[in-house]
Amino acid sequence: MSDRMPRASGYFRTGYAQEMALTKTRLERASLFVFVVLLLAFPYFASAFYLDLANQVFLAAIGALSLMLLTGYAGQVSLGHAGLLAAGAFTAGILYKEINAPIYLTIPAAAVTGAVLGVIFGLPSLRLRGLYLAVSTLALHFIVVYLGGEYETKRGFSTGITIDAPVIAGFRLYGGKIWYFILLTFAAGTLLICVNLLRSRTGRAWRAIHSHETVAEALGISIAGYKLLAFVISSAMAAVAGALFAYYRSFVSVEAFSLFLSIQYVAMIIIGGMGSLLGALLGAVFVTLFPYLIEAALMKLPNAQSYAGLLFAVNYAAFGVVMILFLVFEPQGLVGIWRRIQTYFLLWPFKHKPVAGARK
């Protein structure tokens, strides 16, 4: 794992098995257990509103994790993530409308669509880097969304495609509580896949490409192969998130996948903290809940109702401000803040970490 520093003082690894273990100390295991129990118990206490928020967070988390793999680890910038989500959602929607396909077919189909699109999104990355790559993904986003819109108008669903709640073995997947568990499972699964990918050869290859392409190539890493792989995996995950979104909302429309959504996903990984899965999760939570926090804050003001029409604009402006603040003042994101707090307590009563190779 990337953090060389033991998470608890006095803890040092004594074998390779320990290095590979997902949880390292008893405290970690205990807190993970408590966290899981809380997650599982949550739907039994929460209101429908909070349940919906949690579900949105899970959906965003899948998308943010996949983008983090691509951008935060493999270093390939994408401004077209919403296009991939749209592709997944439309695959599910179209298959449902045209051949009435069940959910256990549409979700894998969405993943395949995502993977194929991933190759297409990834091809420019073999020639382009940085800015130009970002621009090419931006252009692809517009093209995917155009194709979706084209389908809507040509088939006469100009307001969008409605999808009925899917049925598996006579059981109707409907309601916030059921979807809470479905989405939680998918989000946890994505997280597990990401964690394992990153500590395998693939993850190391991605990180090598991110730090220096030429050096990575000289070390015998197939640049083209791993770049495409990053795009394929990330896009497949994003497409699955899109398909789940379609089922959860029972509705697909191009309007939901604007450029702003792409930017929101980029914002998630920046605000969360580049190069950290925890960052992707924190970013997903933050960006998803942010508009609701703004709304709640606005409603506290005197004669709140008169502002209601402006809510959307306030959200936009506040979101821009937050993004700028993070980019300028905290490029490491929420994870950076979290790590600083962690180190503070870990090193207490000392103040600074001894820097390896520090002067004098």
Next chain:
Amino acid sequence: MTPPLLSVDKLEVVYNRAITAIQGISLSVQTGQIVAILGTNGAGKSTTLRAISGFLGIDDARVTEGAVTFKGQRIENRPPNEVTRLGIVLVPEREKVFPNLTVAENLAAPFAPSMSNAERREREDLIYHFFPRLADLRTRTGGLLSGGERQMLAVASGLVCKPELLLIDELSLGLAPVVVEDLMQRLLQIRKELGITIVIVEQSAAVALEIADYGYVLENGRVVLDGDRERLTSHGDIQEFYLGQSSGDRRNYRDVKQYRRSRRWYG
């Protein structure tokens, strides 16, 4: 003794907040002198010059200790454009001209402090007087110049900034000896006619000591030896390791080690 034009006092520069490039270099430059800074690759010569002329944010380098004083004013860690306006101009080692600008544009781009158009034209004539070749090349693009022409243009565009102190990094790099000889004579002429003080950084001691009044030898980021031209040219180590003149008999490894040991005393 009059206070020096430029004095560098126990200068220390750190790159990327981690790598110490020079540690505790001190030099002083008197008005009207030509001072040579000698040393091999990585000795810290270029870094010293860059520290005097100022770093940009993208360099990620800082003067962490010591002082650079120019005409009684502290100038370390000032941005390059301010240092240039104070009268210190650097001719860098690489990328010393704007490749996509013509020669005339290269000479027009530098910012000269409060200069009227007449003064500017006068300055231009002066430059073409020192480097008549550039006048013929006015419309040629900087990237298409030969190495020697490029070096001329670099010095010339430095002169546009009206320097009192000209810092030149590796004048002789990649140039034929006859071209270097010519450039050195131009520098002497510039000093004589404009009274500009010059600091040159060189790997080639033979070239530098030909025109320099005083010299410093740097190794591993420290000054290991300094003195006027007579002292340096006659110094045994310099003769052997920089001028390549052996005193006749074959040297063996022990002598080199002897030198390595002895040079610590200079630091």
Next chain:
Amino acid sequence: MQLFVNIIVLSSIYALIACGYVLIYRVSRVLNLAHGELMMLGSYLLLTTASSFSGHPAAAIAAAVVLSLTVGVLVYVFLMRKMTGEMALAAVLTTVALGILLRGLMVLIWSAQQQYPGQALGFSNPAIALPGGGRISTFAALLVLATALTYAALFFFLRFGRWGVRMRAAGQNPLLAAQRGINLHAVYALAWGLSTLTGSIAGMLISLDSGLTNTMVIIGLKAFPAALVGGLDSLAGALVGALIIGAAEVLSIQYIDPLLSDVVPFLILIAMLVVRPWGLFGTREELDRV
């Protein structure tokens, strides 16, 4: 003939906007994705000055022009200046965030409704019949003229103006430029100011011609392929790129499918990125800058 007029007008719009992308990219290697929003801000500024200088349209336009120049400089001084020395990508994302912020603010201040600064200024917009049977509205004609003038002025400034030469110098080698006494911050601020100014002029003329809504941002975004197809660091390229994009868009609306209008620029962009990523007139080594 009308088709030809449409192509020229649309290309002029794109060209006038695209030169803003080129200016900033060429001088500071930053891609300004907030350009569309800044352009829109320019037309809203005109709306405001039109109501405060009612009866003096010339004064209103002059004030709006000065204000937009100031806005550009302020954006650099208060925001982008902090991003110098950071990764190019962080700077781009900052402009994206700025765009979102501006979009929100503009709706808050001026609402999202369609507005007509032309009416506020008391201008009418009669169509002019052209020889050959085409028609062009007055402000569209003015826009074509403004584009021609802007490009002529920019070419002249960058070629012969002392600060223009300095801008080119800073774009080629910022360190050497600083060592030659050029204040990089001044040059960058100037680039941002000029870029916002040209964008705002485009925005004002578009809004005078066809009203002002917040969909104008899309036009700004579609002008970006024009800049890239021509080469992000080439003014002449932006002109050619705008012509290609404009023609392709008008022709595909006419002969294939109106829905395509929002995609065609990006299809061409992708094609260009595959074949010649540095654009028609761009410098090749730009590609490696990340």
